[in-house]
Amino acid sequence: MSVNVIDGRQLAEHLVEEMAEEVKARTAQGYQTPGLAVVLVGENPASAIYVRNKIRTAEKAGLHCVVIKLDASCSQQALDEVVIELNERDDIDGILVQLPLPAHLSEERIINLISPEKDVDGFHPMNVGRLSTGQATLVPCTPLGCLEILKREIGDLSGMHAVVIGRSNIVGKPMASLLLQANCTVSVVHSKSVDAASLCRQADILVVAVGVPELVDRHLVKPGAVVLDVGINAIEQDGKRKLVGDVNFADVADICQAITPVPGGIGPMTIACLIKNTLAAAKQRGVKQPVV
Known part of the structure; x- marks a missing residue:
């Protein structure tokens, strides 16, 4: 079987281009530029890179962007006040607090403090509840990116058996909810599952999100399956740092x-879907440009 490697970068570029056109159309209709x-x-190097990539992509789509940097030693109150101010700003449609936070700050508190209507990470309990009950809402960006890939790669997912390996609040659980809404039969496999290998081998769609380097090999994959590798792990190989997924790509491809590579698969689509969520939040708020 020839290898069909899904180019997440190219798909993300197309999605961002589509959203840029929509942003132009909305501003021409008198709506304010999505913010x-x-x-x-703090100065976490990985977080700084993620933020730069997010802002660069958002600006490509024509969004108005604001970056607020706080010292790693900032108090919980200082961070709370920044979020509260952003909640009240009319020019801001989406708020993202880059995680992880320094240990003395509460991620749960901040997630709960962000207005659900501006929660473009999709982590607020209200948005989680809406997703689980099938209501329209802001969805975590990584599973939303996975669904975008599946729809563009496969089309109609109805009746397909999807297996999600991992049950995290960020990927596994929301991914299962989205796949159910797309009319898949869904199984969620985790560390306590009985005969997990058998379930994985039944999957028409296999989504892997556990954070274990190259966990999934060909013995866990049904021939002809579509495999989405959400993991990104740094390992040492031949004295060099290398990024690999949760799937052993060389063994499975x-x-x-079709299969997503690491890097260049799910990651770019995750960032594109942050922009998608910001645009969705702006459309929901419907704020018009000020009259001069």
Whole structure:
């Protein structure tokens, strides 16, 4: 079987181009430019890179962007006050506080403090509840990116058996909810599952999100399956740092209908879907440009 590697970068570029056109059309209709605010606490190098990539992509789509940087030693009250101010700003439609936060700050408190209507990470309990009950809402960006890939790669997902490996609040659980809404039969496999390998081998769609380098090999994959590898792990190989997924790409790729690489697969679509969520939040708020 020839290998169909899904180019997440190219798909993300197309999605961003589509959203840029929509942003232009909305501003021409008198709506304000969608605004995204990103809060970065401390100097975590990985977080700084993620924020730069998010802002660069948002600006490509024509969004108004604000980056607020706080010292790693900032108090909980200081961070709370920044979020409260952003909640009240009319020019901001989406708020993202880059995680992880320094240990003395409460991620749960901040997630709960962000207005659900501006929660473009999709982590607020109200948005989680809406997703689980099938209501329209802001959805975590990584599973939303996975669904975008599946729809563009496969089309109609009705009746397909999807297996999600991992049950995190950020990926596994919302991914299962989205797949159910797309009319898949869904199984969620985790560390306590009985005969997990058998379930995985039944999957028409296999989504892997556990954070274990190259956990999934060909013995866990049904020939002809579509495999989405959400994991991104840094390992040492031949004295060099290398990024790999949760799937052993070299072992699995030749039996798949399609597979996402690491890097260059899910990551770019995650960022594109942050922009998608910001645009959705702006459309929901419907704020018009001020009259001069």
